[in-house]
Amino acid sequence: xxxxxxxxxxxxxxxxxxxxxxxxxxxxxxxxxxxxxxxxxxxxxxxxxxxxxxxxxxxxxxxxxxxxxxxxxxxxxxxxxxxxxxxxxxxxxxxxxxxxxxxxxxxxxxxxxxxxxxxxxxxxxxxxxxxxxxxxxxxxxxxxxxxxxxxxxxxxxxxxxxxxxxxxxxxxxxxxxxxxxxxxxxxxxxxxxxxxxxxxxxxxxxxxxxxxxxxxxxxxxxxxxxxxxxxxxxxxxxxxxxxxxxxxxxxxxxxxxxx
Amino acid sequence: xxxxxxxxxxxxxxxxxxxxxxxxxxxxxxxxxxxxxxxxxxxxxxxxxxxxxxxxxxxxxxxxxxxxxxxxxxxxxxxxxxxxxxxxxxxxxxxxxxxxxxxxxxxxxxxxxxxxxxxxxxxxxxxxxxxxxxxxxxxxxxxxxxxxxxxxxxxxxxxxxxxxxxxxxxxxxxxxxxxxxxxxxxxxxxxxxxxxxxxxxxxxxxxxxxxxxxxxxxxxxxxxxxxxxxxxxxxxxxxxxxxxxxxxxxxxxxxxxxxxxxxxxxxxxxxxxxxxxxxxxxxxxxxxxxxxxxxxxxxxxxxxxxxxxxxxxxxxxxxxxxxxxxxxxxxxxxxxxxxxxxxxxxxxxxxxxxxxxxxxxxxxxxxxxxxxxxxxxxxxxxxxxxxxxxxxxxxxxxxxxxxxxxxxxxxxxxxxxxxxxxxxxxxxxxxxxxxxxxxxxxxxxxxxxxxxxxxxxxxxxxxxxxxxxxxxxxxxxxxxxxxxxxxxxxxxxxxxxxxxxxxxxxxxxxxxxxxxxxxxxxxx
Numbered sequence: 001x002x003x004x005x006x007x008x009x010x011x012x013x014x015x016x017x018x019x020x021x022x023x024x025x026x027x028x029x030x031x032x033x034x035x036x037x038x039x040x041x042x043x044x045x046x047x048x049x050x051x052x053x054x055x056x057x058x059x060x061x062x063x064x065x066x067x068x069x070x071x072x073x074x075x076x077x078x079x080x081x082x083x084x085x086x087x088x089x090x091x092x093x094x095x096x097x098x099x100x101x102x103x104x105x106x107x108x109x110x111x112x113x114x115x116x117x118x119x120x121x122x123x124x125x126x127x128x129x130x131x132x133x134x135x136x137x138x139x140x141x142x143x144x145x146x147x148x149x150x151x152x153x154x155x156x157x158x159x160x161x162x163x164x165x166x167x168x169x170x171x172x173x174x175x176x177x178x179x180x181x182x183x184x185x186x187x188x189x190x191x192x193x194x195x196x197x198x199x200x201x202x203x204x205x206x207x208x209x210x211x212x213x214x215x216x217x218x219x220x221x222x223x224x225x226x227x228x229x230x231x232x233x234x235x236x237x238x239x240x241x242x243x244x245x246x247x248x249x250x251x252x253x254x255x256x257x258x259x
Numbered sequence: 260x261x262x263x264x265x266x267x268x269x270x271x272x273x274x275x276x277x278x279x280x281x282x283x284x285x286x287x288x289x290x291x292x293x294x295x296x297x298x299x300x301x302x303x304x305x306x307x308x309x310x311x312x313x314x315x316x317x318x319x320x321x322x323x324x325x326x327x328x329x330x331x332x333x334x335x336x337x338x339x340x341x342x343x344x345x346x347x348x349x350x351x352x353x354x355x356x357x358x359x360x361x362x363x364x365x366x367x368x369x370x371x372x373x374x375x376x377x378x379x380x381x382x383x384x385x386x387x388x389x390x391x392x393x394x395x396x397x398x399x400x401x402x403x404x405x406x407x408x409x410x411x412x413x414x415x416x417x418x419x420x421x422x423x424x425x426x427x428x429x430x431x432x433x434x435x436x437x438x439x440x441x442x443x444x445x446x447x448x449x450x451x452x453x454x455x456x457x458x459x460x461x462x463x464x465x466x467x468x469x470x471x472x473x474x475x476x477x478x479x480x481x482x483x484x485x486x487x488x489x490x491x492x493x494x495x496x497x498x499x500x501x502x503x504x505x506x507x508x509x510x511x512x513x514x515x516x517x518x519x520x521x522x523x524x525x526x527x528x529x530x531x532x533x534x535x536x537x538x539x540x541x542x543x544x545x546x547x548x549x550x551x552x553x554x555x556x557x558x559x560x561x562x563x564x565x566x567x568x569x570x571x572x573x574x575x576x577x578x579x580x581x582x583x584x585x586x587x588x589x590x591x592x593x594x595x596x597x598x599x600x601x602x603x604x605x606x607x608x609x610x611x612x613x614x615x616x617x618x619x620x621x622x623x624x625x626x627x628x629x630x631x632x633x634x635x636x637x638x639x640x641x642x643x644x645x646x647x648x649x650x651x652x653x654x655x656x657x658x659x660x661x662x663x664x665x666x667x668x669x670x671x672x673x674x675x676x677x678x679x680x681x682x683x684x685x686x687x688x689x690x691x692x693x694x695x696x697x698x699x700x701x702x703x704x705x706x707x708x709x710x711x712x713x714x715x716x717x718x719x720x721x722x723x724x725x726x727x728x729x730x731x732x733x734x735x736x737x738x739x740x741x742x743x744x745x746x747x748x749x750x751x752x753x754x755x756x757x758x759x760x761x762x763x764x765x766x767x768x769x770x771x772x773x774x775x776x777x778x779x780x781x782x783x
Contacts, residue, residue, distance in 0.1 A: 057687060063726050088283065088777035089728040098489065103570070105489035115369040118492050118568050120575035120607060126614030130688050134613075232687065254487050255407040259355060 031150030031164040035180070037187040039143060042217050044243035046072040050085075051238050053131050058231035065090075065129050070251050076101050079252040084129075096257045109257045116257045125174035132204055132225040132234040136174050145169050151179070156191065160184040176200050188218050196229075203229050214243055278782040279317040286310045287773035294737070294766040299334055301428045302342055303391040303736075303765045307332035311348060322353040324364075330389075349398045359406045365398035368417065370483065370496060371579045372568040375695075376623045376678060378581035378601035379496055379564030382417065382481055384503070386426045391765055392718060392736040399423055412486055419479035422471045422501045422557065429761075431505055431555055432466045434665065439550040439658060440464050443648075444517040445542045447525075455542050457645070458519070462549070469508070469556040477501065483564075496564035502585065504667040505555035506595060509658050511651065512551035518542050548654040553662075558586045558595060576606045590629050593659050596667040601625045611683075619680040623699075630672030634660050635707035635745070668758050671711075672703030691722040699759070712741035712750065714759035732771040738762035 053065040066086035071078045077099030084093040092111035097104050109116040124136040151163040162182045168175055174197055181191035188211075194204040210222040219241060225234040250256060291304045299305040313326040326348035334342050351364030371377030375393075383396035403417040438459060446458035471477040483496040518539075526535045566579035580602035587595035605621030635641055638657060647653045664670070676699035683692050697716040704711060720734030739752040740760025754760035 055687065061726070063687070085779075086777075087726075087728045088775040089730070091777050100489050102489075106570075113369050114367050117372065118487075118570060118575070120570050120573055120609070125612075126609055230687075253407070253410055254413065255358070258405075259360070 029148070029150060031148040031166075034150065034162045034164050034182050034187070035148060035166070036143075038182055038189055041187060042215075043073070044217055046070075046244060046247040048240070048242045048245060048247060049238045050240040051236060053129060054235040054237070055131055056233045056235070063130070065131075070247055072247050072249070072252060074099050077104070081251050081256065094257050096252060096254070098252060107254065107257055116254055124170075124172050131236075132227045132230075132232055134174055153184075154181075156181060159190075161190070173197070175203075186218060201229070203227065212241075214241075217243060219243070277317070277319045279779065281313075281315040281317075281777065281779040283313040283315070283775070283777040284310065285313075285773070285775045287771055289769055289771040291767040291769045294735075294768060295764045301334070301391070301765065302332050302388045303428065304767050305332040305334045305342060307342075307389075309389070313348075320355045322355065323351075324353070325350045347398065358408060359404055361402075361404050363402045365400050366403060367396055367398050368401075368403075368481075369396075370494075370564070370566075372492070372566045372577040373579040373603035373605055373623075374607070374619050374621060374678075374680060376603045376605075376621055376676075376697075377579060378603060378623075379562070379566055379579055381498055381500055381503075381562055381581070382419070382479070384423050384425045388426050388428045390736075391428065391762055392716065392738065397423065397426065411488060412484065415481075415483040415485070417479075417481040419481075420475065421473050422477040422479060424471075424557075425503050431468070431666065432464070435464070435466055435507075435553060435662065437461065437464055439553075439661075442514055442517075442549055443547060444519050445545075446519045446522050455538065457516070465550075465552045467552070467554050468505070469554045471501065471557055491567060491569045493567035494565070496562075498562040498564070500560045500562050500583075502558045502560045502596070502667070504557075504596075506558050506666065507659070507662045508554040508556055509550055509655065509662075510552040510554075511548045511655055511658070513546055513548055513649075513651070516542070516545040516547050545649070547648040548651055550658055555666075560585055574606050574608045577604070579603045593631065593656055593663060596663055596669055597627050597629055597631075599625055599627045599669070605678075607680075615684040617680070617682045621676075621678045623674075623676040623678060625674040627669055627672050630669065630703055631660060631664055632672055632703055632705050633707075635705045641708070665756060670704065670757055671701035673701070675700050675702065689724055689726075691724065693720050693722065694718070695720075697759075701757075707745055709745055709754070710743045711754065711757075712743070714738070714740035714754070714757050716759050716762075728775040730773045732769070732773070734771070735766075735768045736762075737766050 047070070049069050051067050051069050053067070055063045055065070064086065065084060068083045068085060070081040072080075078097075079099050080095075080097045082095040084090050092109075094109040094116075096107045096109075096116075098106075106119050107116050108119045124134060126135045127133065128135060128138060146166040146168055148167070149165045151165055154161050154163050160183070162184060164180045164182060166178045166180060168178075175194050176197045177195045177200070179193040179195075180189050182189050188208075190208045192206045193202055194206070195201060196203045204225055204227050206223065206225045208220045208223055210220070212219045212221055219238075221238050221241070223236045223238075225236075227233065286309070288306075288308045290306045291299070293299070293304050308331040310329040311326060312329065313324070315325075316323040327350075328346040328348050330342070330344055330346060332342035347365055349365055349367055351362050351366050353360060353362040368380075368382040369377075370380040370382070382401075383399050385394040386397050387394050389395055399419055400421075400423065401417055401419045403415065405413055405415045407413045440462045441459040442462055443457040443459055445455045447456045448454065449456045479501065480499040481497065483494055485494040486492065523539075526538055530538065561584040562581055563584070564579075564581040566577065568575065568577040570576075580600065582598065582600045584598050585596050587597060590597050601624070603621050603623040605619065607617065607619035610616050610618060638644075638661075641661070643654060643657045676697060678697040679694070681694045685691070695716075695718040698713060700713045701711050715738070717737040717739075718734065720732055723731045725731075738759045738761075740754035740757040740763065741750055741752050742754040742760075743750045752760075753763040755763075
């Protein structure tokens with residue numbers, strides 16, 4: 001099975017995913033079985049949304065970014081197209097990601113330069129638009145990219161959860177471990193605790209604060225990421241969310257990027 | 260006194276179906292503190308206020324863009340009016356069809372994959388007036404199409420109906436020595452060898468700029484094929500271009516070298532009759548050539564370009580090159596500049612905590628086959644042989660060789676350059692220091708004129724971004740070109756025959772404030 005899920009979809013579909021799963025054939029266990037159920041949740045073929053990132057530092061200073069986000073599932077993963085609409089000094093910047101079996105093909109269009117260019121990756125722990133999302137969080141990950149361990153059942157915010165730890169196989173991953181809180185009644189991941197690679201410290205916690213079920217698909221509408229080391233917080237709000245609307249493949253082309 | 264900059268942007272939109280209007284503004288105010296010459300001479304150093312206002316209308320597949328720049332600057336006279344004005348920026352109509360886009364009007368074309376050092380990017384004229392250190396492109400009146408037959412290829416064609424020129428803050432005429440137009444006369448005897456001595460008599464400096472005709476004869480054509488893939492992007496391009504630099508067309512005038520009347524009287528008053536007659540016969544009937552007129556004109560040039568870029572691991576790697584063929588087909592005429600090959604090879608990557616830092620390194624070069632590197636070897640001290648001044652081919656060659664290459668900034672046969680761009684991001688991009696540096700070393704030049712030690716362009720900047728599209732900058736524009744004149748022991752840093760050295764007297768520290776706004780309204 002090559003089913004891929006990504007943190008990227010947290011922005012695109014607001015699905016938290018990345019998190020885990022080990023080699024299902026070699027070492028199936030309860031943790032894996034739980035994550036497999038999460039992995040098998042119904043997904044959209046494509047989606048459109050108007051997203052808003054709100055970045056807040058420890059002094060309470062706030063920066064906002066608004067964007068249009070298109071995504072479409074392809075054989076190698078999700079293609080995506082972002083366009084920044086606010087603030088004015090970065091508005092018009094566009095990003096195109098074409099999913100590949102290896103590294104994705106990423107391109108950027110800067111209105112000031114008037115041309116698109118192939119861009120090098122910002123590394124696994126690079127921050128997406130200055131937020132608390134790492135580029136690693138936005139990558140497609142195979143189930144085989146993690147090993148896992150079932151920890152316990154627990155309660156949080158009045159609901160019952162399975163707690164499953166996942167361990168990235170990728171040596172370049174910025175995390176040593178992720179702790180996933182999978183709700184028992186829908187097998188959706190509502191909380192992730194992320195630990196750094198070098199010292200094993202808790203560096204970030206992400207929460208899904210609000211969801212909506214559209215055509216049987218769990219769709220997050222509000223996500224929060226708290227960076228414990230930087231005392232920084234990122235909120236992501238997803239508006240005008242539409243799924244399975246038949247987004248044309250032409251959206252994910254260099255022609256559209258340069259339009 | 261430090262200045263401040265105001266930037267204002269505004270947008271409006273009206274609604275009607277797919278109809279969309281966007282208004283935008285980008286404004287900055289900049290104050291410079293000159294470091295070399297303590298004046299505000301030229302727009303580069305004058306306090307200035309630049310406002311770009313834009314209107315963009317989209318309706319279905321039609322796009323209308325109209326951008327204008329309002330410029331205000333105060334020069335050393337303290338007069339804002341002298342350097343203020345309105346400039347046209349991008350103003351075009353674009354129609355996007357299924358696989359083809361058509362556009363018509365004043366447009367910007369950005370070719371090439373390298374960072375700033377783009378040898379293939381030659382379509383838009385350059386404006387050296389505002390920044391000098393980093394040229395701005397002038398939108399060019401043109402018609403264009405871009406065809407995307409599939410996801411892998413695109414083809415672009417551009418037609419420019421008439422050539423549009425660069426904007427300089429210098430005058431080409433100033434680079435032509437006044438002495439070329441002078442007539443000589445015998446005015447005395449040389450104390451050392453007792454031979455008649457020449458004295459220059461100033462004449463009118465007759466230099467004209469022969470503007471290109473406003474006709475299809477001065478049109479440009481360009482074509483580019485682009486290939487895109489996950490592994491490699493590359494492109495081939497061709498421009499039927501016009502050289503942005505002038506080439507002189509020199510007219511010579513043969514004249515009789517006169518004998519100053521006072522000198523003549525002195526000869527007959529002080530020398531014996533035999534000696535006087537001998538000296539007079541030596542000077543009588545001497546002829547020489549001087550320049551009577553120089554027309555500066557723009558010649559055709561063919562540019563063949565190539566670029567490629569790939570990503571390996573987290574490293575971006577690129578190559579961009581352009582071979583320019585001038586009208587000197589055999590590459591052996593001293594009246595026309597030689598062909599040249601310019602290229603840039605570079606890579607970039609992010610690093611540091613959360614990959615917050617960016618590093619970019621490029622090697623760029625320029626090769627001019629058969630570069631004329633012995634002018635000062637042949638003409639001692641840059642002066643023609645007095646005994647050959649009545650030899651028309653000799654004098655014609657002298658005048659052309661002294662001007663043709665320098666006018667095209669062909670100052671050496673090979674140039675090897677390194678450029679680097681580094682930016683660092685702190686406090687979630689609120690504070691961002693950047694360093695851009697460029698250093699070039701000349702090879703294969705005439706060492707009988709001077710020994711050159713390279714040129715450095717250094718552009719450090721600290722940017723503070725409190726948010727809301729407001730940015731404050733503190734930076735410097737610094738240019739040095741080191742050389743030691745032939746026979747001298749002193750090294751100087753202001754070699755004005757080099758483009759970077761020419762900017763030395765414009766070195767400055769600046770403070771800038773910028774603000775941008777944008778407002779869109781969509782139809783229901």
